[in-house]
Amino acid sequence: TQLLEQSPQFLSIQEGENLTVYCNSSSVFSSLQWYRQEPGEGPVLLVTVVTGGEVKKLKRLTFQFGDARKDSSLHITAAQPGDTGLYLCAGEAGGTSYGKLTFGQGTILTVHP
Amino acid sequence: GAGVSQSPSNKVTEKGKDVELRCDPISGHTALYWYRQSLGQGLEFLIYFQGNSAPDKSGLPSDRFSAERTGGSVSTLTIQRTQQEDSAVYLCASSLSGVISEAFFGQGTRLTVV
Numbered sequence: 001t002q003l004l005e006q007s008p009q010f011l012s013i014q015e016g017e018n019l020t021v022y023c024n025s026s027s028v029f030s031s032l033q034w035y036r037q038e039p040g041e042g043p044v045l046l047v048t049v050v051t052g053g054e055v056k057k058l059k060r061l062t063f064q065f066g067d068a069r070k071d072s073s074l075h076i077t078a079a080q081p082g083d084t085g086l087y088l089c090a091g092e093a094g095g096t097s098y099g100k101l102t103f104g105q106g107t108i109l110t111v112h113p
Numbered sequence: 114g115a116g117v118s119q120s121p122s123n124k125v126t127e128k129g130k131d132v133e134l135r136c137d138p139i140s141g142h143t144a145l146y147w148y149r150q151s152l153g154q155g156l157e158f159l160i161y162f163q164g165n166s167a168p169d170k171s172g173l174p175s176d177r178f179s180a181e182r183t184g185g186s187v188s189t190l191t192i193q194r195t196q197q198e199d200s201a202v203y204l205c206a207s208s209l210s211g212v213i214s215e216a217f218f219g220q221g222t223r224l225t226v227v
Contacts, residue, residue: 006155033215042117042204042218043156088156092214100163101146101208101216106155 003027004091006104013079014112021074021087021107029091032065032072033101037086079111115139119205119219126195126226134190134222138207144214146206147180147190150221156204162188163210195226 005024013019023032031050035043047056049065049072056063060083062075072089086108090101118137126132138145147159158172162182173179177195182188192199202221208214 009155035216040220042206042220043216044218045215048215086155090216100144100161100169101214103148103156103158105157108153108155 004089004102004104006087006089006107008107009105010108010110012110012112015080016078017111019076019079019109021089021109022071023073023089023091023104024071025091026070027091027093028069029093029102030069031092032069033090033092034063034072034074035088035090035103037088037106039085043086043088076109079109081111081113084109084111117205117207117217117219119203119222121222122220123223124225126224128197128226129194131191131193132195132224134192134203134205134224136188136190136205136207136219138186138188138205139217140186141209142207142217143185143210144208144216145182145188146208146216147188148204148206150202150204152201159190159203192224195224197226200224200226 007022033048034046037043047063052067052069054065060077064073086106088106089104120135143164145162148156160180161169177193180190204221206216206218208216
């Protein structure tokens, strides 16, 4: 069973602060995705990273995939109240689990004005 | 439809009753997932269907939970003899299986067992 550990589980910060969310595993993933969920909605894809060491930027969000493709991070610069939500990482495995996404348990981010 | 559709959106049931939750995935998506989400928590994996392969049921919390997927499309999650701890939002997602498979989620069914 492939597990993704996300940390921290909860994060409460003030507007304008920076933050990093981590997603770690002992398993290698062929790709890793980050999702964001707002209250009352299903999670929505933010980004997919595929190559070890890859860095992708989406406005104030920076996503990094570890060199060994076992871990990833999401960094938010100058957080805003609109960033509040649940952030989930999901890894896609190969081999017999090909195509199956494994989700981390999520990080609940609250940004206070 | 354009997205994943779940019904009902809300369900209140009495303890001990059986409930069925429905998921209509995006047409052509071969993979389908069921997750459970308690208030303010992350996703708890329940079951995964992939094409005609045997489903991965490793996340089902007890034998009161079962799911089927008919004709590779619509899926039904059944909870028998519901308990109060079953109260949660049940999310369904579907994806194309390929090298990179984005999961598209429905809005969920909020189940309340009273």
